Amino acid sequence: MVLSQKKTLGFYSADPSQHTLLEDSQGLLTGALVSALGFYFLNRVGLLTGGTAGVAFLVHYTFNISFGLLFFLVNLPFYYLSFKRLGFAFSGKTFIAIGLVSVITEVEKRFLLIDYLHPFWGALMGGLLLGYGLLALYRHRASLGGVGILAIYIQERFGIQAGLIQLAFDTGVMASAFLVLDWQTVVWSILGAVILNLFLAINHRSDRYIVVR
Template sequence: MAFLLETPPADRHSKFEDLQGLVTGTLLMALSVQFLQASDLITGQVAGLSLLVSYWGGWSFGVVFFLINLPFYAVAIYRMGLVFTLKTFAAVAILTGWTFLLPQGMSFAFLHPLAGAVLGGVSAGAGLLILFRHGATLGGVGIVAVWLQDTRGIKAGKVQLGFDVCVFALALALFPLVTVVYALIGAAVTNLVILTNHRRDRYIAR
């Protein structure tokens, strides 16, 4: 265990810090999924697409999420490097595990869709922010978003919001309009958290 506690350079996280970041970030994301599923809502990004597929086919969210992310790892290796890709792969795998474990220990008797949307949005935003700051994402559009912000100065929140528009347009084919509106509020909260907190001029540590 000593290798996890080595002193890192001043501008980098230690291996132990990265590990707790991956565990904490993915736990918050899994909690977000619980809020959304309890409210029969979806979210944006690849997680939202995975929820749509799982609702439509009756499959496990964790399995669908893991499989959809597989093609993006090639892009991650080419654009962001091996370390980023391995961290992202680990984050996706850990989140998949959390989505199986959390339902065994918690449930909701009632959760209003608006409350579920806001709570899910805040949890997802905080979880993604932690992962970004430890040099990882949850795959998919997050890989593209982080790469564009780091290399082109385009904010990650804006990139993800564009993808979200496509996901919610697809959701209209499966859900009532009011449900999609609630879900869109949750996605807006998520992207607001990222947009206002993921700033290279304020925090640069990986």
């Protein structure tokens, strides 16, 4: 009876606050797949987003280096803070999720090609798909970026709100984009970022789904 309360058929957890290995695995994989598709939509029309992905996009557009490789490398410096502040489980799953997204963004181009995509639709679908992907990862206590980790650290160390740190970083990324991209592209990128954050604000609540415990 106790075992049946913890797992159903040995695979699915009956406890909403816990996940089995199978549940976490499918959550990380599907979250990474949907997120990578969101990045594809943004990349297809030359847009970017906030966080470390925005930095990776900027370098990608400037030097034509693989986005998947850049996305993986840009996040590396943040793992020390993640392991130190957020624990092994969250950090390990985040590392796996970022690794999956980095690989999938390179592989999916062999299976998917959109001949025409309007920047508005790219911003809309890119923002929504990233929102869905991140929501899946959040529900399995993982993420896709190191800026949030840094923001939490600064908040704990200096008392500055994490949301303000994240906003300042994203503003800096978008401001830097004007040096690389035309202003229309930056505006569409901002729209995509707003759609992404609105989607998460509406659909993710810490009292329903706990990212880090």
